[in-house]
Amino acid sequence: MTERYQKSQELFAAAQQVIPGGVNSPVRAFRGVGGSPIFFAKGEGSRLTDVDGNSYLDYVLSWGPLLLGHAHAAVNQAISDQVVLGASFGAPTAQETKLAEQVIGLVPSIEQVRFVNSGTEATMSALRLARAFTGREKILKFTGCYHGHADMLLVQAGSGVVTLGLPDSPGVTAGAAAGTLTAEYNDLEAAKAIFAAQGSEIAAIIVEPIAANMGFVLPEPGYLEALCELAHAHGALFILDEVMTGFRVSPGGAQVHWNLKPDLTCLGKVIGGGLPVGAYGGRRDVMQHVAPAGPMYQAGTLSGNPLAMAAGSATLETAFTPVEGKTPFEHAVGLAEALANGMRGLSEELGIPLQVGQVGTMFGFYFLREAGMHVKSYADAKQMVDAERYARFFWAMCERGVYLAPSQFEAGFLSAAHSAADVEQTLSAAREALQAK
Incomplete structure (x- = not known):
């Protein structure tokens, strides 16, 4: 230096x-x-x-x-207009519905969406929902894919293709990690082997469509589609972690780019326009299990706060509105x-x-x-x-x-x-x- x-x-x-x-x-x-x-x-x-x-x-x-x-001027103006009215009410606002409608309009697989405060909240909530919906406890993730710092996701892959999770950080208990299975990204046969052995116990597959937390690794042709089919063949949900790729790979995310139909999608980053926001959404029948509509509890004092909703709404509206063609x-x-x-x-x-x-x-x-x-x-x-x-x-x-x-x-x-x-x-x-x- x-x-x-x-x-x-x-x-x-x-x-x-x-x-x-x-x-x-x-x-x-x-x-x-x-x-x-x-x-x-x-x-x-x-x-x-x-x-x-x-x-x-x-x-x-x-x-x-x-x-x-x-x-950006449009985002700054949206935040400025809202902050003089109040930064947070802990109560519903029209801004939440507006941004939800924008997200649903851009991402075809999302029929309902719940806003949270970070990508970590989005992924851990989506996985809790998958376990609640299926009645199963295990999940499959992929080595090198980062889904936030929830205990069950801080898991290290072993040398075998079928590996039970071991804690990857002090403070993560063996019990918290025990339900997390791991396979190497882009290794379809490893995922198939895991499902052959434990498919009836797996609630969901969660995957980054582009492995962008180990550099920039693209999926092999047909890999993501095959994972989706594998999950559904065994009664599991297919979850795309689009916290990073959402609205960046295409207006509808990586799932539109590769013509995927996930059951649940995790979002973040762009939908906050620079303010802390996350979201998870997907099939209506699955999302109806989220409290208060259903029994799967998830909450947040600042979830859907009007400042973040305003910034995210302005970002999406501006980014996808043509200027001179x-x-x-x-x-x-x-x-x-x-x-x-x-x-x-x-x-x-x-x-x-x-x-x-x-x-x-x-x-x-x-x-x-x-x-x-x-x-x-x-x-x-x-x-x-x-x-x-x-x-x-x-x-x-x-x-x-x-x-x-x-x-x-x-x-x-x-x-x-x-x-x-x-x-x-x-x-x-x-x-x-x-x-x-």
Whole structure:
């Protein structure tokens, strides 16, 4: 670290005295790239400014929510209009119904939706609902797919294809993890073997359609469709965790992109427009089991609070309304394609093995240890990825005014606020960073 980040270093030292590790979410500590985290002071459009006055093109975008970019006028106005009326009432408001109708209108599989305050709340509630609906206790998740920090989801896969969950964090009891089965992502035969052995006990499959918490791993052709069929063949529910992919892969999410019909969908990030929001929704007959309509209890004092509902509603309305024949979402998709193609071109030109992926407004890339490698699972990622090289690249890009995720194993995002010039600047910086020693 240099004088370029002096104020950030000072703030991090102070934060560590009063906040565990100095951060309120672990990835912010920069353990994946080394050094101290950058503290930011301002976001505007496609750019961030840190406390030392350095400016960056931002491809993290608060880890996905900012589809329209930082401090978008329509979102700011919606929040401003609401805050003078009140931030929270703990009672129903029309804003909740409006956003629910927008979500249902965009995501065909969702007939009813319940708002919560985070992606973790959404996934743990959806799984509780699946167990209540089916009367079964076990769930199947996939190694490297992150669904929040609920106890039953902090589970480590063993070496076998049929693995009972073992706690992956101190404080998670063996009992909490015992009902969680794991298989390798993109390994359909492993999932089939688990269902062959324990299918009558499994309430649901939960999966990220794009494994974007182990980098950017796309599903193999037919994989997600086969998982859905497998779940239904055994009377289990199929749950898509679209907290990250929702409204970013397509207006209707990854499920529309791949023509999937999940029973339940988990959402977050974009539907809050930068404020804390999560949601789970799906088939009406399943959702009718949620209290007070049914017996499955789930509640939250700030769930559906009008500030978050207003921000989310403004985001969805603006992102998918055409301006001069093109929606802001479509503009962002075009830029994501250009960025991904540019990174592939640099990889070929400079002879640096990269695995680059992109769908909708999301992208990601791995530095591979050897040419010809292809990551399709978490096991592959651990063996094939050169994380040290990514760390050097990350800091080289920061020095050139481009902020990427401070971890090789996180996806990147484009926003409607980005421009073609931003992408050109990013690729120019990447060329220099890739050539740097």
